[in-house]
Amino acid sequence: MSAWWLEAPTPTGSVTALDVEPVWRSASGRVEVLRSERFGRLLIVDGGLVHAEAEASAREMLVHPALCGRARAARRVLLLGGSDGFVLAELLCHAEVEEIVVVDPDEEVRAAAQPLGHARVLSDPRVRLRPGSLALDDWTGEGDFDLVVPAAPSLSLPGGVLPDPSLLRRLLRPEGLMVDIDGIVLTTSGARWLRALFAPGPRWSDVAAALAPARATFLFASPLRTGQFQAVRLHCAAEGELAVPQRSYFGRYYHPALHTAATVLPGCFGALP
Amino acid sequence: MTKDPASWWREATVSAGITQALDLEPLYQARSAFQEIGVYEHPIFGRVLTLDGTVQLAVADEFIYHELAVHVALNGRPWSAARVLIIGGGDGGILREVLRHECVAEAWMVEIDPDVLDVSRRFLKIEGDIEDPRVRLRFEDGVRFMAECAAAGRQFDVIIVDATDSTSPSKVLWSEGFYGDLRACLAPGGVAVDSDILLGGAGPVWMSRDPCDIRAPALLADPRWFARVDLYLSRQPLYPGGWFAFFLYQSDTASFRRPVRDLAGRFYSPAVHEAVFVLPAWGEALRGEPAAPAESRAP
Numbered sequence: 273m274s275a276w277w278l279e280a281p282t283p284t285g286s287v288t289a290l291d292v293e294p295v296w297r298s299a300s301g302r303v304e305v306l307r308s309e310r311f312g313r314l315l316i317v318d319g320g321l322v323h324a325e326a327e328a329s330a331r332e333m334l335v336h337p338a339l340c341g342r343a344r345a346a347r348r349v350l351l352l353g354g355s356d357g358f359v360l361a362e363l364l365c366h367a368e369v370e371e372i373v374v375v376d377p378d379e380e381v382r383a384a385a386q387p388l389g390h391a392r393v394l395s396d397p398r399v400r401l402r403p404g405s406l407a408l409d410d411w412t413g414e415g416d417f418d419l420v421v422p423a424a425p426s427l428s429l430p431g432g433v434l435p436d437p438s439l440l441r442r443l444l445r446p447e448g449l450m451v452d453i454d455g456i457v458l459t460t461s462g463a464r465w466l467r468a469l470f471a472p473g474p475r476w477s478d479v480a481a482a483l484a485p486a487r488a489t490f491l492f493a494s495p496l497r498t499g500q501f502q503a504v505r506l507h508c509a510a511e512g513e514l515a516v517p518q519r520s521y522f523g524r525y526y527h528p529a530l531h532t533a534a535t536v537l538p539g540c541f542g543a544l545p
Numbered sequence: 546m547t548k549d550p551a552s553w554w555r556e557a558t559v560s561a562g563i564t565q566a567l568d569l570e571p572l573y574q575a576r577s578a579f580q581e582i583g584v585y586e587h588p589i590f591g592r593v594l595t596l597d598g599t600v601q602l603a604v605a606d607e608f609i610y611h612e613l614a615v616h617v618a619l620n621g622r623p624w625s626a627a628r629v630l631i632i633g634g635g636d637g638g639i640l641r642e643v644l645r646h647e648c649v650a651e652a653w654m655v656e657i658d659p660d661v662l663d664v665s666r667r668f669l670k671i672e673g674d675i676e677d678p679r680v681r682l683r684f685e686d687g688v689r690f691m692a693e694c695a696a697a698g699r700q701f702d703v704i705i706v707d708a709t710d711s712t713s714p715s716k717v718l719w720s721e722g723f724y725g726d727l728r729a730c731l732a733p734g735g736v737a738v739d740s741d742i743l744l745g746g747a748g749p750v751w752m753s754r755d756p757c758d759i760r761a762p763a764l765l766a767d768p769r770w771f772a773r774v775d776l777y778l779s780r781q782p783l784y785p786g787g788w789f790a791f792f793l794y795q796s797d798t799a800s801f802r803r804p805v806r807d808l809a810g811r812f813y814s815p816a817v818h819e820a821v822f823v824l825p826a827w828g829e830a831l832r833g834e835p836a837a838p839a840e841s842r843a844p
Contacts, residue, residue, distance in 0.1 A: 278550050278551060278566060279550065280550075281548055281549070281550050284589055285553075285567060285568035285587055285588050285589050285590075286565055286566070286567050286568070286587075286589075286590075286783065287550045287553070287565065287566050288563065288564075288565055288785065288786070289555065289563065289564045289565060289566055290562065290563050291562040291563070308562060308563075308746075309562055309747075310561070310562045310563060310744065310746040310747055310750075310786075311563075311745075311746040311747070312746070312747060324746070326745075326746040326747040327745050327746055329745075329825065457589060457782075458590075458605045458606040458609075458782060459589050459590065459591075459605050460589070460590065460591035460604060460605045469589070493780035493782075493788070495744070495745045495746075495780075495785075495786050495787050495788060496563075496786065498565040498782070498783065498785050498786075499565075499567075499589070499590070499782050499783060500782055501780060501782065522826055523826060524825075524826055524827055525825045525826055525827065526825075526826065527825075527826045527829075529823045530823055530824075530825060530826070532823075533819075533820040533823035534820075536814075536816045536817055536819075536820040538609075538811070538812040538813070538814065538817050539809060539810065539811055539812065539814060540608075540811045540812055
């Protein structure tokens, strides 16, 4: 039987409501899988909508601009969070990716992979689940990663567990990319990053900025995020063109022409730091 | 701001399986001769106008819709002494943007509900200068006005349909008769701009056009109506669950995708003009132009 699910409060004063049926719920109730007739299976973590099966824009933009923006193929990817399988499935679409190391301490999110239909994604031979916290403080050895992708909702919130930028610098190749994603809210006093509306405190964006400057910004909109646009930024210590795709990929949302078009920022977003 | 979204104002778009709740404080609510008009205050988005329980605009981001509805059509051709007709447009935002173009000689605005303009001028203050000598303001039924123009052979270079959802007084629009009159009222080389919320997810759904006589996909595919129908997309942050799609109903087949003039809006720019025509992969199929062969797409 369907019922209206209402997103947990956000600092934008706007939340999404969806007509859903329950599918699965973790023991603590923190993580749920719901089903919407229009958007398919939904992953809910701590009352927030993380992914929808039939709305792929956010996870495609999290992955494909980074993997297509450089001529050199990304072979090793570090995924922080994301053991639900949604972002992993996008990464696995790229044949050049040889290994994806997933660090996700959230066992309840990992358990959601089964009801989400992603069990096969997690068992792909290119995927390696690595135990440990998002701080990566038990990491030993070099990383040699081409790409770091944040997929745990807690990374975007103040007060969450974060890795140290100097550790990430050691794990990333010199020309490696780090992805950041955030909302953009048009307020009566101008455009603001969504994170600026939350309580202050370090979060993933600070880690990315401390590691390297943002070299490209891709604007997009996820229809399930009411009241905001979204932007993905690619941080990299090495200079280089990222706005023109060097590799071709066609997803349900992303394609090469969209890659370049997404870097066109309207004037009202130009003053964002 | 109250903390519990369950107590917030809830939009009336429940039939789509998705809606939104907003932290709104009411400032004005009344029923006009045609519809329920509401004005609310939001802590982030400022004043919000609703008609029949659906969000029409928020002061913080109204310029996205109004700029894109106007400037793509008016910057897509080298108009001179252009005659522009606005059907609806009672909040005044479309008129404001139209009047920015020196190439506009006449700006007709035909709004069925004078209360929308009165309330908007009182609470929103986004309207253009209705005292501008180029403005011809009429309070009457836009459908009837179009029919009279079509019968009289009066034509316009640019017609902008700025109407509400098909659940409101606008439900008589988007019929065979209306499209016929729209086509008859377009001058040679003319274009009409229409728009709708495009719900994403499992197969696109047009929020307002799907309950109509002629649905958007049929219109896009059927050359009986217009020489060319083009489509561009944006996002209006407080329209739930959807992309915001603009249609260009053209009397000829020349493209509007390249701007011919420079213009710096808050959202619009010549680069944005070109970028909004680049649709997501699933959207390219809506106008019959797949971004890639189906076999090369992700599963």
